[in-house]
Amino acid sequence: MDPKYKRNYAFNGIAVLLLVGALFWSRGNLDGYKIQIMNLIAVNIILALSLNLIYGFTGLFSLGHAGFMAIGAYTCSLLILPATYKQTMFLLQAPMWPFSVMHAPFFVAVIIAGLAAAFFGFLIGLPVLRLGGDYLGIATLGFAEIIRVLANNMPRVTNGALGLKGIPSYSNLWWNYGWCLLTLYVMVRLVRSNFGNALKAIRDDEVAARAMGINTFRYRLTSFTIGAFFAGVGGALLASLLTTIDPRMFIFTLTFNVLMIVVTGGLGSITGTILAGIVITVLLEWLRFVENPITFAGMTVPGVPGMRMVVFSLALLFIILFRHQGIMGRREFSWDWLFGLFRKRREA
């Protein structure tokens, strides 16, 4: 094996160990609020990586993430909520079989949630992926809205507008970062393989890709379905993290936040997505202060509701207008790049 590969494997291992150490440390030293933010970072990275696969690497402008997340969140919640608890929570109408009795351990529930989202992704992708560009965006947005309306109007499955409450909060740093690493592994493997080359080829020039024997529709569908799977996983983890879900949570804003991370990080950059996932999640939490009353030196400045999203959307506009390639563009952080940098320094 190439010594470079060996070195990179070693460094990847060290990075994972450092992450594990950091998680251990934060469990003992950070308060609940900060831990919650760390959890959200992991979930947002999962969601953004999956959208980056669909949009950044395959060039499918999809606005359906909230829909996949909703499917994942509801599936997982219904699987981990105890059956007796479901009976008492469903006030409007009794839950329908099999949703009333189904149960699974958390890990299995998350996988099933992902598979459910992937299944819907496959079904909706089958017709809509023939569309290109903005039409695809609108069609997938329509799909997400339909899911939300369904969630609102199927009280025997989703408990309607009341939503699900008291979802067991199994989701913790280990689960979230474990899934995050798994997502990362899948993305890196896919994108670095020749399959990934073919995806990028479709993004760059679909006509040429077809002439080179690529069944572009199948590739798009595969990429879309894998992306939907991880969006479902993200939704599932989020449901268990927040312990409450309702249809109003899955409005377009949710998709917008994920899109914002992808665009900020750079379309087609995995490390950019991770970086932006951290920055944007922290920023979104930090901006909550803008909306709360601030007491400073005895004076109370009232909070301004809506200000958070004003700042946030302005930030997106700023990025798309002045740095549309995002933080990283299509580039990636890699050990090779890092060591190349050191070598140059030494030579200079």
Added chain:
Amino acid sequence: MSLAMFVQHLLNGLTLGSLYALIAIGYTMVYGILRLINFAHGEIFMLGAYFVFWGVTLFRLPWFIAVIGAIVVTSFAGIIVDRVAYKPLRNAPRISALISAIGVSFFLQNFAIVVFSAIPREVQRPAWLVKVIIVGKVRILPLTLVVPALSFVLMMGLLYVVYKTKPGLGMRAISRDIETSRLMGVPVNRIIALTFGMGSALAAASGIMWALRYPQLQPVMGVIPGFKAFIAAVFGGIGSIQGAVIGGLILGLMEIMIVAFMPSLAGFRDAFAFILLIIILLIMPTGLMGEKLEDKV
């Protein structure tokens, strides 16, 4: 269902449909010229509604003046949105401009929350518009006659501008081929600004009438009508003004009629339009009156 009920539903459907149609025209004109889904168009609609009621309640303007003023201010807002958020991206990939439009949409929504607050506001309506007239067995709200009539006049005015004036000729030229039009001396930027201005004026008119019909103001009030109007534009064939009008009317009528005939589906009301959208895109992507676009190999 009695005939009287049916006529009432028909009028309601026509009212809703003409409001959709007015918004849809803005989508279709901008798409025709720039191939951009102006995501912020629903927010322009919302601004129009707020401006008028600000004029009336805050500045104590007479209704007529407030409406005219709000339409003018809103059309400038539309032009500014284009200048700031879309114009710099004319040569960027098309999706960049779309993301920018999504950003503007969120910005305006939340800006409205900051300025007008998220609390829904009641709208004081002029009494004569809501005084029920009874013709035979049909109970008619004057509003349901005024809205379609006024919309019709506005659409005729727009069609006149597009088909009978020089700037209208410029619009049609640009929608064919923007670069050639530029070479032929069409003042492209001015025409684009005019397009945004006119589209926004119609959206403002629609927003004002919407607020009279459904008397409540909310910063997010433009989202769902915006989506639906866009779907109407796609249904009619994006790029075609007549198509947008027909699409809007059909969509409005369909929505009212489905709920009227099948009340159990009322909760799914907002899903109809999206299901329709997906069906249209699949079986008839060019819509009723659109032109076929082909990929060049």
Added chain:
Amino acid sequence: MPNSDAVLETDALTIRFGGLVAVRDFSVRIPRGSIVGLIGPNGAGKTTCFNMVTGFYKPTEGKILFNGQDITGWLPHKVCSAGIARTFQNIRLFHTASVIQNVMVGARVRQGTTWWHALLNLPSFWKEESELREKALFLLDAVGLKKLADEESGGLPYGAQRRLELARALATDPTFLLLDEPAAGMNPNETQELMGFVKDIRTRFNLTILLIEHDMRVVMGICEHIWVLDYGVTIAEGRPEEIRSNQKVIEAYLGEEYVRDA
């Protein structure tokens, strides 16, 4: 019984766009191992013929036989996996990908392992992936781009982009290659090199080659048989010297200038 010595046979291919007949009754028979040309003035329908053969357009009438098999109406990717590769008149590279990635995408159609092999980290996947890499490097070497393997393809000079497109097409392991104006934009030296190269790959890779070209030196220099299109109609066919002296062709296409030069 299909004719075994013909790689491609078309029978009265006709395509209409709306009311316009773009190509009418296009019938060719291309012998195995030959280099043949398709010429005609701009807009004569040459690229349209390519698009029909490679599955991008569906002919309104007529049949396409490839090695005796009816491939009319097949989708482009199936046509490619059957063994027909092409280049484009306006170069169409995967511009954000590196040079070698472009070629590897070409080789993808012959790859057995796929995405879930990659996820499971199977040895068979790694083995095939490195074989493809070797193959890509070999092809890049053949077109003289091996040193630039890791450069971004969008940044290559024009001539190199044309050669890369060729390498990418070869990576699909074709038996029949369609070249759309391979010499466009090349200087006389490069053109000369290209002619040698085309002849060379024919023998090295056992190819049959059909090319569209405006540069008459190329066409007359390497083509064994030529078809001439004008307004979608085949107005002449034959060996280069026959075409050269064909009155119709001279009128329709070569024009006075060529007559004067000759």
